[in-house]
Amino acid sequence: MVRRSGEATREEIRVAAARLFRERGFARTSVRDIAALAVTNPALVIRHFGTKELLFLDTMRFTIDDEPLLDVPLERFGExxxxxxxxxxxxxxxxxxxxxxxxxxxxxxxxQAIHERTFVEPVRARLAGPDADVRARIAAAVVGGLLYALWVVEDEALLAADRDELIARYGALLQQALTGPTSPRPTAAPPR
Structure with missing residues (x-):
């Protein structure tokens, strides 16, 4: 049997953990399961990462490539x-x-940090005005609602919807959160 280096073992554990956490979630993934998939001893998982929670935090990261977000005019940003x-x-x-x-x-x-860094900050960077922060947070909530409906609730109608139509409709909702309604707001009638 070929012996792996400490760094190779650590990477195998990381890969196994990332796969299992994505498939099963945090609670349904055990250190023993991670070790078995990584073909290592559970004690080495703890030795390399401290706790299952710290391993989870090490492996569960994502970012959105800002490049495609910055190369379009604000009017098309939502979509x-x-x-x-x-x-x-x-x-x-x-x-x-x-x-x-x-x-x-x-x-x-x-x-919370991913919400702030991945959704709020890139959107806020594109906005101007005193209410830029609140508009960015509303926009992030719109995106979060879509992700929740698609991936947590698994809304069958949304999952079956045409992808381009979904992008166009949610893009329009997001755009409205960013730039406001396209038609002027109705003004209140003067009091009589």
């Missing part, structure tokens, strides 16, 4: 953002693992 989020395969597994594990304090903090 582009939805397209990018739905196109990046890694997002679904990590999102689900984080949501499923969010009852753990450190995982909840990671989920």
């Amino acid at each position: 582009r953002f939805i397209d990018v989020v739905l196109s990046q395969d890694d997002i679904r597994g990590v999102y689900l693992a984080l949501v499923r594990g969010s009852n753990e304090a450190q995982i909840k903090v990671r989920l």
Whole structure:
């Protein structure tokens, strides 16, 4: 039997953990399962990562490539953002693992940080005005609602919807959160 280096073992554990956390979530993945898939001893999992929670935090990360988000005019940003989020395969597994594990304090903090860094900050960077932060947060909530409906609830009608139509419709909702309604707001009638 060929003996692996410490770094090779660590990487095997990381790969196994990432796969199992995405497939099963935090609670349904044991250190023994991770060790078995990595073909190593459970004690080495703990030795290399400290705890299952720390291993989870080490492996469950995602980012959105900002490049496609920055190369479109703000008027088309909503649709582009939805397209990018739905196109990046890694997002679904990590999102689900984080949501499923969010009852753990450190995982909840990671989920909050990802929400801020991956959704709010790139959107806010594109906006101007005193209400830019709140518009960015509303936009992030729109995206989060879509991801929740698709991947947590598994809404059958949304899953069966035409991808381009879904992108266009949710893109329009996101765009409205970013730039406001396209038609002027009705003004209140003067008091009589």
